[in-house]
Amino acid sequence: MLRHYFGIIPRALWKLFFVLNFVCSMIILYPVFALLLTRESNFPKAFALMRVWARWVLHVPGIFLKTEREQPPHHGGPCVYVANHASYLDIVVSYIVIPHYFVYMGKLEIDKAPLLRIFFRERKGRAGMNIYVDRKTRAGSYKAFRQAGEKLASGQSVFIYPEGTIESNGRLKNFKNGAFRLAIEHQVPVVPVTFLNNWRLLQNGGFFKSTGRPGLAKVIVHKPVPTRGMTEEDLVNLRHQVRQTIAQTLRQS
Secondary structure: OHHHHHHHHHHHHHHHHHHHHHHHHHHHHHHHHHHHOOOHHHHHHHHHHHHHHHHHHHHOOOEEEEEEEOOOOOOOOOOEEEEOOOOOHHHHHHHHHOOOOEEEEEEHHHHHOOOOHHHOOOEOOEOOOOEEEOOOOHHHHHHHHHHHHHHHHOOOEEEEOOOOOOOOOOOOOOOOOHHHHHHHHHOOOEEEEEEOOHHHHEOOOOOOOOOEOOEEEEEEEOOOEOOOOOOHHHHHHHHHHHHHHHHHHHHHO
């Protein structure tokens, strides 16, 4: 019991340092991001800067990556990246693991974060660098997936967490259909990504109760699953196949 309570202090101090590093680094780079994000043609440059920022956020507090790829990074046209989601680290890590430009689909609640909503801000009715998903309304969900379809049609990849929420204990929840319907409609491959232990490094939950520490973040990027020739009838099987890939990888880790 005493060992548990003595462990709270270093965890809390590390998480405080992580948050301060996250916020301060974003504040420093915010003017550059704000300038780049005024024009859609500059989104890839903002993405490149985001990758620099992601390394800063991870490496300063002592988190480094070990990435395993079942084949070289996908760059044969747009795709839908699908991953498990158990930590806020997943988002930061993904910008390093996936070297090619992609668009995030994130929950509408991000709009409450002053330093992050700039990456989702719409301009003249067009989606920003990333896309909000309002899952509380059918119209909101439809709008988000229409915008994601436009991104895919223009040659940009999309990154989605099909669980729809963070599972703080690393358990894999059921997948929603949206990501797989999007891939089938646009006949683009699905690339599964497994974050093996991000939740053990930065756990979602109470500041003093949850885990936080430096360490090695382990990621596996799986082979693309082609969808060419698939129809709506294949959606459930595709969803099951991708979830099983990630679930089995988590069980074996």
